[in-house]
Structure formats: structure tokens, C-alpha cells
Amino acid sequence: MNFNPCLKHKTVRKTVSKFVETELGPIAHEIDQNARFPVEVVEKMRALNFFGLQVPRKYGGAEMDSISYAIVIEEISRVCAAMGLCITVHNSVGTNPIAQFGTKEQKEKFLPPLASGEIIGAFCLTEANAGSDAGGVETTAVEDGDDYVINGTKIFVTNGGICGSALIFAITDSENQRSTSSVLIAEKNTPGFFVGEIEDLCGMRANPVSSLFFEDCRVPKSNLLGRKGDGLKIGLSTLDSGRIGIAAQALGIAQAAFDDALKYSKERQQFKKPLSNFQTIQNYLADMATEIDAARLLLYRACVFKDSGKAFGAEAAMAKLYCSTLASRVTGLAVQIHGGYGYSKEYDVERYFRDAKVTEIYEGTSEVQRMVIARSLLSKPT
């Protein structure tokens, strides 16, 4: 077991790091303050394969391994978590399901524009009455001739304000609600597809999270992903992969907070000594560093399992659970170490603190992650 990153992973990390520090670094504060999605940076990211990280080469993607993927998301999130969110949601839940479950025609039609970033993708599951309870979804997709007609409202859709296509999780058989849901690909310019107002959120503010309304929105039957009734299967599989991305995102936020706290503790002096001389602060730093390392190893294990074709759902859930809990804890400590300055927007730590919290909530709350892990533990033969 080699714990050292290979040269390729080092290069990926340095390359992405250089790009985001140059392009996103100077504006990260401003776009969070103004809740502005930085279109100008997105344009530059497109040419560098940020939008097709794991899409096969023949469709214009970079076909990266999962650890490389995690590194990309971590590095983007270290500088600007809102953009890390955009990229990981687009890749893991907005694009990869098509690569995994799509027909040849669907892949040829949808993957190239998604991989090139010409179209940004989104995944619509959550509704007003269906958060953790995915089975409580009420959006319907009714067969009518060669189309499905979609009616319903999806809320808290990441990338909602700028997506060009979205994967809709809808009920396709209304007689037996709990068991027949399906996933449909809907394109933005389809009549009946409406984008709601951008949410005003605590963190991830540069990401245009919004509701999407579907009023008699007709999509061709050829846009059904997988088979009718595969909704739950596709949804759960997608979320397993998505968890790796969110774990990486949370890890990036934690790393940023830790780096800032470490630097600050060496510079700030009180009682004529740098903060880092005090044992309490040293304990904080030691704990933070240890947990971040542990989180990274958990994440990469999930990545390796996924790439080798093993079942990785529980491992991905552990990674997501641990990384997101860690992000909240580390960012909170980082603010504490910065003292009063940490509470001011002059420093970046308060943004990390605000950004971290949601990683414990979306793509499966920490409570749901525990359910997944427990189920896996209890289903194993003793």
C-alpha cells in the first residue's frame, strides 16, 4: 500500500491549484459577497476539461481516475467552494449518470456539450416534501404519445440558475408511488421548463442554487435514462458517486481553513508570543491536521474501490460523513483561532465556516449517511 501520491496526482494537484489560485483566488471574496457566478472563469475552465473530468475521451472528456477527480474538486474548493460545488455536481450527478446509464444515442447527443462545458448540468431530486425521503417525491412524468409530460417543482437545485440540462427524478407510475420512479433528461429551452429565483443562502453563495418548475413540460421518450422504473436504482448509484465529490469538496474547505489557521497562529502574537507557542492552539492544530489526513485517506479508499469496480457505497458514505463533519469542526476552530478577526469578512475563514455547514446536509444528510453505513454493517453476515 503506497501512501505517497504518484507523480501524476501531484501534477494534477499543482496544475489545478495554479489555475484556481490565479483565476478564482482574487475574486473568491467578491463573488461570495455579491452572490455572483463567475462566468468569465467558467469560460477558461471549459478548455481545460473541468466539465468532463470523468467522461470518456471519445465524448470529449478527460476520463480521469477517481483520485484525480477528487484532487481537482478538493483544489477548486480550497480556493472557492461554490465553484467546487458547481463542478462536482455538474460532473458526478449532472453528467456521469448519462455516461453510466445512457444509450449510445443519448451519450452521443448529451455528453459532448456537457463535457465541454457548453452546457452545465444539474440533478433534480429534492422537493418541498421530499428531502431525505426520496420516495416522497411528487413530480410526475406521464406518458403521452412519444413524450413524457413532466409536472412538478424541484427545489434547491445546485447550478439551477445556469444549467442547460437537468436530470429529473420523477414518478412515472402513479398507481404504485413508492416503486416506480424514473430519471428523465430535460433541456432548458424546452417549453414548460422554468427557472425560479436564485436562493439567498448562508454559504456557497456564488453558486446559482434555485428551484426548477415544470409545467406540462414535454420531453421525448428518448430522453428517459435507463428503463422506466429505474429511478431509484439510478438515483442511489448517482448519489454514491456524488458523495465522493462532496467529500472532496468538504476536504478542500477544511484544508483551506487549516492552512489559514496555521499561518495565522505563527504570525499573531499575544502575551508577547505567537499563538502557536500555546499548547491549546497546538492541540487544536494537531487535531485538525490528524483528522484532515484521516479524512483524505478515507476519501481515497472510496475512490480506489470505485475505480476497481468494487461496491463502494458504504465507503463513500463514510468519506462523505467524515469529511463534512470534519469541515464544520475545522472551520469552526479556524475562526476561533483567528479570534475577532476570524469573525470579520476581511479574512476568508468566515466564508469557509459558512460554506462548510451545507456539506453536512446536501447529497444525503449526515443522518442519511449513517443510515447507509448502518445498513451495510447490518447486512453483512457475521
Add this chain to the structure above:
Amino acid sequence: MKKKAQTAKVKDIWVFGDYRNYFQTRVTLQLLSRAGDLAAKTGASVCAVIFGHNLDEYVSEYIAHGAHKVYVIEHNSLKKYSMEIYISLMERLAREYEPDIILVGATTFGREFAPRIAKRLGTGLTADCVGLDIDDQGILVQTAPAFGGNLLAEIITPEKRPQMATVRPGMFQEIPHDYERKGEVIKLPLPKDLPKERLRIVQYQRKPHRGQRIEEADVVVCGGRGMGGKNRFKKLFELARLLGGEVGATRPVVYSDWADPELLVGQAGKHINPDVLFSFGVSGAIQHTAAIRDAGLIIAVNKNPNATMMKKADVAIVADTNQLCMALIKELKKRIRS
């Protein structure tokens, strides 16, 4: 040149006459002065070497500033610096007269000229020295910076001769001129068998002096992200104007479009060496501090006493950057008027 260092006696110390920016760049005179100190320790002669056209004025300046001898090759065709020809000439002279040490100013020209000479003569060269000394074995101890000045190295060329170094302008003081000093002028003819030039200068003009460049300014006022905004940053121009200085900016400022990219002071921008540097709202990232390491008095102003820049400054002022900028402008106006 494979002569071993025989005794402690150093025969000749040569200084290359880089004269084309004579009034701004006094490095040849500075090197003549230092060569004089080293020569005094070892009984050597200080010789200037100059190639070009219409050189009498420079020759007498060199003698007045410490040269015992000046080797001159003067010709119409040498009106502008020609790298390949100058290298040929220097090589021939060095092989014939076998100096023990050759010093070249670390101008842009010198930093390309000297390594090529060193290669031809098969000897060692230390770049951009900030210190030169000579030990009793006649070995030139050359102190040169590395890693943006974060490290200094002492380097010697123990066996090969001549020992060569390029020296940073401004490291040594020229001696006051003495036009009564006598020196030997050795005029040599331009050889007829020079190689055909494979590198030719097609156009050559002195850069129009659009006011002073920031790299030459004695006072620089740098502003960083802590200034808070474009209009606030603009106030620094007034402060700089009052002090006869220039304005510099850090990377976040240029990226936020508060200042032109030409004002960037940093590893990817300009390196400055003012006598006085004001640093307003600058955090002190490595890429910036590497470019200001040669500044004299550094006055940093920041709301945050813990910014890295505050630790690197001689005077660290904890204050609101805008308030202090305006207070300084006001106070300066009062004093200058009086």
C-alpha cells in the same frame, strides 16, 4: 586558460567598460573602485577594457576613477554594442594578456557577455555578486544571492583562470574622480579576421524616457488589497507625486483592475529598489516581497498588525490605510510649502 594560481600575487584585475548608459549606470566606475581595493591587497594593476567608438571621454573617466591601464579598441564599426564582436575581442585580449581576474557589471549586456567569455576561456563565473573579497592565496571570494535573495553563497574559482564575476550595480561606491591621476592607455587595432556576425542588430534606439521607471525610482508607494477599492487606491498617486516617487501595485490589485498591470511589483512584474518604500494594505506574499528585497527604508501601513508585510517593515504603522494616506498627504503639503 588553465593556469594554476601560483603565488599570492595577482597580476591584473580587469574591469570591462560598459559605457552605453554612462550617466545612469555607474557600474564600471564602481567596479574600478572595488578592483582598486582588491589590487591594494595584492599589488595588482587595475585595467579597464573598452571597445567602441569615440571613447576618449570614457577612457579619461576610467583613469580618473582608478584605472592604472586602459585597453582600448576603437573603430567606426563598433558604434553600437555588438555581442559577437565584443566577445571575440575580449577573448583575444584575455588570451594574450592573461589577466587574473575579470569583473563585468551585471547589466543586461554584462550578464550575457560574461558567461560567454567564461565559456570560451574555460573558466568559472559567478553571477550578480553583491560582495567581492580576496584572500591571501589570491583567490577571489565572490558573494552572490540565490532564491530571491533569501540565501547568500560564497563562491570561488579555485583553479581555472581568469576568475570571473558579474557584479550588481550599486553594490560598491565609486571613488571620487581625480583628473590628475595618470594611467597608461593602450590602443589596439581592430583585428581583420573577425568572424561574420550571425546575430545582427537591425534597430537600436534609446528607450524614450517617459518620466522615471519604477525600477529606478527612489521612492515607491505600493498599494495592496487592503486599500479597499479603486478610488481609494488612486489616492496613492497623489502621495507618490508629492514625494517625487512612483506607485506600485500587488497582484490582487491588478487583478481587481484598480491599477494597470504595468504597476505590478512582484516576481512576475517589476523588481524595485527604492530608498524609501511605502506599503499600504499589502499582506506580504512571497511573490511580492521577493521583488522589494532591495528596498531601503520600508514603511508598512495596515489595519492588521499581523500581516507578513508588517513584520518585514522597518516601520509598521497600525492604522486605517486610507486615513493614514490622507493624513500623510495633508502633512506633506504643509511641510513642503514651508
Add this chain to the structure above:
Amino acid sequence: MLKLIVCIKQVPMVSELNWDPRTGTLKRDLAEGMMNPACHHALEAALRLKDLHGGHITAITMGPPMAEEVLREAMAIGADRCILLTDKRLAGADTFMTSFILARAIEKECSNFDIILCGCHTSDSETAQVGPQLAEELKIPGAAYVEWLELKENILRMKRLSDNFLETMEMDLPGLVTVTTSHYQPRYVPLSGIQDAYDKCDIITLDADDLKLNIIGTKDSPTRILKVYSPCSEKKNIEMKGPAKKIAEELLDKFGRKIGGAIKKDLKAYEQEK
């Protein structure tokens, strides 16, 4: 076909460094490496020549085995072939020796070149000497600190600012240029390029025996490092606090003479008049 060679150096990424006080050389393997910024610009200049005229780029570097990383990076943005010169015996070579070794490798692997591009200097040793010395070693014309270049009918036209002089030059090929960081902003590396560079491409690795060289870097270099040390920067670091008006007055009182130097005024004078 246009044949370009780019000499690249991997330099340490941080300014906090570890060096071996015995040999005065850097413990390079302890710091993360990156492509020297000026070399990156040289590579970009080569890529633009290739974009315009077509051709082939060979990237070459001399260093420890981890220097492979900068070659992979070069390939990821468009270099066609990469050569790594690595041998423990060559470590500690000065610029004279380095240019000698590079020249032998070029003669062996890509002697039929048109232009060699190098960075004007490195961010670690900052000598700016390898480029010019390499040109001498190969007996080709060279121009350093070039800011802009253009190829027309086998003549390279270049522009640079040299000591306050704007020079436009022409060079017969084959020749060498060193490129500054003022132009040729390096393009970003696409992620698919990184994948290809690692998975699909081979690097030619050469050691001293392959080049038939019997050299010890530290011993055979004409220059020798006696010692390396940190300059003591003793900044007295006076802190000033309080209302802005009062600080401004105090500052000009204390340092008025120094600050006023440029405008030839003694800014302390006001105090005396008061």
C-alpha cells in the same frame, strides 16, 4: 519541419529551503518542485512558434529523477518528446558544466535543431548563465532576455529591452534565445493533457554513461561553493499606533530627512520652525 528544443529546469516551489551546509548544495528532494517560471515562458514561446509554423518540440531537463514531473507538464501542453538527464554523479554541476552536459545530450539526441529556447534565468540560482554558455558550447549564435520573437524564412527576428536600449535583432539559425517573463504568458494545462502525458508518453532517460561523460558535478565544475547562509535581516521594526494625523506628524519628524531625499527637502524642517 521546424525543430525546436526547450531547456527546462525544475526549481523548488517554496522559498523556505533546506541546504546541505557541507556541500553548499540544495537538498532538492525535500521541496516540492515546479517548472521554473521563465522556462515556462520559453516553452510557451516555442508552442506559439509550433502553432504558427508547425514543427516538433523536444523538452530537455537535467536534474534528479523527480524532475520528470516538469517534462510531463511540458508534454501535457504540447511538447512532442522529452529527455531527462539524471545521474547522481552530475549533481552540483555549475553553469559551465551544466551547459557542457546539455550540449552533449543535444548533440546525441536532437542535433538537427533550428532554435533552442531557454528561460532567461531560474528562480533558484538566478545566474542567467546556462543559456548563453550553452550557445557557446554548441558554437551557435545566441541572444538573451528576448521579449518577443518571430520566425521568417529561417531568420529569427527578436526584440528586447537591454539596459535602456530597445533592440531589434536578427539571428541566423540554428541559434539560441533566452526568453523573459514579460510576454508569452504560459497557457494553462488541460487535464486531459496530463492524463496523456503520464499514460501515453515515454520519456528518454539518459545518464552520464549514455553521454559517455566521466564527470563528477561538484569536483569538475570550475566554480565551487564555499558556504551558503541566510543573510541576517535585522529589521528593527518600530511599531506605530494611534490617530492618523499624529502618526503622520511623528513619521515625518522621525524619518523626514530620509523620506524627503527624493524631493530634496528636509521634511523635519517644519518641526524646527514650529
